[in-house]
Amino acid sequence: MTISVSVRQVVGPQDAARRNTQGLRDGFVIEAMFQPGQVNLTYSHLDRMIVGGVVPTGEKLEIGHVAETGTGQFLERREAAIINIGGAGTVSVGGRNYPLGFQEAVYVGMGEGTLGFASDDPAEPALFYVLSAPAHRTCPTVHITRDMAKKVHLGSAEECNARTINQYVHPDVCESCQLLVGLTMFEPGSVWNTMPAHVHDRRMEVYLYFDMQEATRIFHFLGEPGETRHVVLKNREAVLSPGWSIHSGAGTGRYAFIWAMAGDNMSFTDMDKVPMESLR
Numbered sequence: 001m002t003i004s005v006s007v008r009q010v011v012g013p014q015d016a017a018r019r020n021t022q023g024l025r026d027g028f029v030i031e032a033m034f035q036p037g038q039v040n041l042t043y044s045h046l047d048r049m050i051v052g053g054v055v056p057t058g059e060k061l062e063i064g065h066v067a068e069t070g071t072g073q074f075l076e077r078r079e080a081a082i083i084n085i086g087g088a089g090t091v092s093v094g095g096r097n098y099p100l101g102f103q104e105a106v107y108v109g110m111g112e113g114t115l116g117f118a119s120d121d122p123a124e125p126a127l128f129y130v131l132s133a134p135a136h137r138t139c140p141t142v143h144i145t146r147d148m149a150k151k152v153h154l155g156s157a158e159e160c161n162a163r164t165i166n167q168y169v170h171p172d173v174c175e176s177c178q179l180l181v182g183l184t185m186f187e188p189g190s191v192w193n194t195m196p197a198h199v200h201d202r203r204m205e206v207y208l209y210f211d212m213q214e215a216t217r218i219f220h221f222l223g224e225p226g227e228t229r230h231v232v233l234k235n236r237e238a239v240l241s242p243g244w245s246i247h248s249g250a251g252t253g254r255y256a257f258i259w260a261m262a263g264d265n266m267s268f269t270d271m272d273k274v275p276m277e278s279l280r
């Protein structure tokens, strides 16, 4: 088995403002992450966040050594969070097995060793979404169920953004060094996320859109508030957000998304709200 890793250098705001559609996608969008039998990682230089998809169909898949980290073991100086968005499967680490159903997660502390991934039924494989950031201490590895996630209700039907933010990796749920991870789900008919928009220059963020019909598209907005651009995303595509960029989207139909952040603090509520008058 091979691990494919693509490296994304950072894109600054002046550069982003001049890019055409393909240029914006090359800088920010992660396509085709979930491929049967493969481990596909993207190493972003935004806080060195690694984002990936692991889809075990036959042999057990592993993330042990990843040359791009320059360490013997992937988790030697990193922590990770893994959320399953597919069929039932198991993540093994440190000699323990963590069975993960749909939308269940595991936080894995620094130094745990090789990560193993298996699907219960190769015909309905698990889709493991992997997030990893540099760590400075070992926090306990924790299995995070849907019930354990802290729920925050935001928005309203009138604003087309009634939604529940499920905080999975958050100081109120489990310890971590940098990673903050959660899953936002919508009330039927609500399609807008994160509008009014915000920025947080001390943390990068990455969104994975999923749970969409084949023909559904997300119009995801990025860029500085006065210089917004959009990219059109389909099911299971991710988009990187530098600290200077807004990250907000509207779907043409039902969707959910996983957000993840890394950076200087872990205060979910520490965001600079963008007044509607500044959006252009």
Ligand SMILES: O=C[C@H](O)[C@@H](O)CC(=O)C(=O)O
Residues within 6 Å of the ligand: 163, 165, 182, 184, 193, 194, 195, 205, 247, 259, 268, 271
């Ligand atoms: O900094 C926080 C992130 O942008 C997300 O948590 C926003 C989000 O999930 C939402 O508004 O639905």
Ligand SMILES: [Zn+2]
Residues within 6 Å of the ligand: 198, 199, 200, 205, 247, 271
């Ligand atoms: Zn944010």
